[in-house]
Amino acid sequence: MGDKEKKKQVKKDKNPDRKAAYLLIAPSLLLILVIAIYPVIQSFYFSLFDLRLNSPTKSSVHLDYSINLDTYLQYYPFLVDDLDSTIEDTSGPVKEGLTDVKEDLESLDQNIQEDTGKTYEEVNNILNNFETPSSELAMVDITNETADQFEETIKEINTALTQLKGTDEIENFSEIQGLASGLQGAIIEPNFIGFQHYQNQLTDPRMWSSLWTTVYFTIISVAIEFVLGLAIALLINKAFFGRGLIRATVLIPWAIPTAVSAMMWKFLYDGQNGIVSKFFMELGIIDSMSTLLSTNFGAMSSVILSEVWKTTPYIALLLLAGLQVIPKSLYEAASIDGAGKWKQFIHITMPMLRLSILVAVLFRTLDAFRVFDLIYVLTGGGPANSTETISILAYKVMFAQTNFGAGSALAVIVFICVAIISMIFVKVLGSDLLPENQGK
Amino acid sequence: MNKKAGPLFYIFLVIFVFLVMFPFIWVFLTSIKPPSEIFGDKAFAWFTDSPTLKSYASVFFDHPFLIYLKNSFIVSTATTVYTVFVASFAAYAIARLQFRGKAVILGLVLSVSMFPQIATLSPIYIILKNIGLTNSYLGLIIPYTTITLPLSIWILVVFFRKIPHDLEEAAKIDGATLMQTYWKIIFPLAVPGMFTTAILVFIAAWNEFLYAFVINTEVAYKTVPVGIAMFQGQYTIPWGEISAATVVVTIPLVILVLVFQKRIVSGLTSGSVKE
Known part of the structure; x- marks a missing residue:
């Protein structure tokens, strides 16, 4: 020791x-x-709940039953008052039945007061002053027993009322019924649903089609970008006049906001005024100018073309940087040994470029897989969802359908896919990726 | 490879530059056409006979474009200053000091930079909404950290490593504290690296779309990319105004790229090349 x-x-x-x-x-x-890891965990947590932002009872996560004291206290006193006055006016079995109901209701109220403690008084005071309590204050967890009792009491009131419906003895029948159903709205059921969203999503053809769209988009665009980028890097890897101009030229598409470039391409692809549409039609590539954005294949190809235009420069620059650190002596030695250009490329350039290629392709693949703004602005995911990637689907489910639970499940699916892609690359790259091990 | 460039090579270059720049050229030419020539037959003519700045005037006077520019500028500048500041300390520690868990931290930074934005969107939106920060500058500056902080740390680590060790050791022998060494020796040498990082962070923040689109929905807090993407005319898409707005946001970026291209390239490629 x-x-x-x-x-x-x-x-x-x-x-x-x-x-x-x-x-x-x-x-x-x-x-x-706080800003990256916690939200991802929180996304996963949300995905286990039936969370809907525009629904008052499902707008936050509830593991337990809870009660909205605001609603409860707006109905409970009036319901008891109404029952009281009815009990006075009636006699016989009706009176007995209603007295039972009232007693049950009061014992329920006792339990709710016990469960909610001081908050009950507090909310009651606020309401008595004709003010509105904040929703955080009014929302209180209750025990499962109280929740069960609540449901049963409401049921009892309803049965009692249905039995009495035929008789004319109760004057304020509909009022009591209204108050009882209002009271029912005070209870909030837990919206924990486990892996239900995942089960739904994994059996939803729209999810699979968007996942396939994403994979297709990623593979095709990264492949084209890589081949073009490598070709450009090899071509401009020499001393020539105007090098700075070329470098600036390739940087500009990379530097402008993706959403702005998407808007620009939308104009160029336009079915009536788009110059690129017109040019492609005159070349005979497409039948009519509207083909580009209104057919599935046309839209997908247009999106890929825009992506290739914007990001090939990035790959070319990464590969060019890699080419520039390959020692010239290697090529000299190879040509003395009689190796041709092609052999030099295969046996010197490619192996020496390995790290640059892997890094460039990794970053591009992950970026392409997460694509949102380019496609969202250019096609909105259309036509007929043919360019809807999984990020766009997740966004639409979250904000257009306000279904945060299902949307979060989709977001987690994107996260898992990205994690798998990264792991594959990290396996291939090994520890080369950390700057720790570079420069050695 | 010091091959001489022949005339064929230059022809290739001209075609290449033209193809890459074509969308900008076309958008610029459209932006100076009068509205009647943007649609219909004349839409495909290269040059207009009656160039006009009407579209530009409309962008600035009929649309809240200046507000978008101001918002983007404030958000991007604040994000840049604070991230580079915070990241520089972490990067210095990672590059220069010995401590346990360094590989884990670097791995964490790298993984976070790969996080898909959509995976953090719903909780960030709900948190910001609950604390009343949607439609505010802070509402964007805070989530932008997820994108910019890992990027800054990553680039700065590479830059810090390139600073020679000797000066630091000399300072240490002279009895300088760690903070003195950092401010007096490392910081001045790291300024170029920080500047490069700042440019990249600024561009990343300026270009961000998804968070800006979801979090700041009011005109008063919209940023440029969202503003341009959501440009709506009453009946048709106002291509003339969109073109003019595109030109307005592209010109500063072109200048930035022309002036700082070497730095940008060194920042972009740091970490991908074994030197």
Whole structure:
């Protein structure tokens, strides 16, 4: 034990910077945890609930039964008053039945007061002052027993009322019924549904079609970008006049906002005024100008063309940087040995470029897989959902259908796909990816 | 490979530059056409006989485009300043100091930079909504951290590593504290790297669409990409105004790229090349 302690001591002395290092890293780490990691976990948590932003009872997660005291206290006193006055006016079995109901209701109220404690009084006071309590204050968890009792009492009131419906003895029949159903609205059921959303999504053809669209878009565009990017990098990897101009030219499509470039292409592809549509039609590639954005294949190809235009420069630059650090002596030695251009390319250029290629393709693949703005602005996912990628589907489910639970499940599916892609690449790249191991 | 470039090569270059720049050229030519020539037969003519700045005037006077520009500028600048500041400390520690868990932290930073935005969207939206930060500048600056912080740390680590160790050691021997070493020795040498990082972060924040689209829906807080993408005319899509707006946002970026192209390229390629 003493030995161990000593060792620790020695290590500490050797490394006085450690504390400082943790201090320096802390702010970044904290931000990453709070703003990136926590939301992803939260997304997963949301995906286990039937969460709908526009529905008052499902707009937040409820693991347990809870009660909206605001609603409850707006109905309960009046219901008891109405029952009281009816009980006075009636006699015989009707009176007995209603008295039973009233007693049950009061015992339920006792339990609710017990479950909700001081909040009950607080909300009641606020309501008595004709003010509205905040929804956080009014929403209180109740025990499952109370919730069961609640449901049963409401049921009892309804049965009692149905039995009495025929008789004319109750004057304010419909009023009591209205108050009872209003009271029912105060209880909020737990909306935990486990993996139901995943089950629904994984059996939904729209999810699979959007996943396929995403994969198709990613593979085709990254493949074209890679081949074109490599060709451009090889071609401009020499001394020539105007190099800076070329570099600036390829950087501009990369630098402008994707949404803006999508809008630009939308104009160029336009069925009536689009110059690219017109040009393609005159070349005979498409039948009519509207083909580009109104047919499934046309829209997909248009989207891929825009993506290739915007991001090939990025790949070309990464590969060019990789080409520039290959020692020239390797090529000299190879040509002395009589290796031709092609052989040099296969045996020197490609292996030396391995890391640059993998990094470029990894980043591009992940970017393409997450694609949202380009397609959303250019086609909105249409026509007939033919360009709807999984991110767009998730967005639509979340915000157009306001189904946050199902949308979060889709978001988690995107996350898992991205994680799988990264893991495959990291496996191939190994520890080369960390700058730690570079420059060695 | 120091091959000499022949005339064929230059012809190829001209075609290449033309193809890449064509959408911009066309959009610029459209932006100076009078509205009547944007639609119909004349839509396909290269040059208009009566160039006009009407579309530009409309962008600035009939649409809240100046507000979008201001919003984008405020959000991007604030994001840039605060992320590069925070990231520089972390990057310095990772690049220079010895401590346990470094590989884990770097791995974490790299993984976060790969997170799909959609996976953080719903919780971030709900949190911001609950604390009343939707439709505000902070509502965008905070979530932009997910994108910009990993990017900044990553690039800065590579830059810090390139700074020679000798100066630091000399300072240490002279009895300088860690913070003194950082501010007096490392920081001045790292300024170019930080500047490069800042340019890339600024562009990333300026171009972001999804968060801006979802979180700031009011005109008063919309950013440029969302503003242009949602440009709506009363009956038809106003291509003239859209073209003019596109030109207006592209010109500063073109200048930025022309002036800082070497830096941008060095930032983009840092970490992908073994040197």
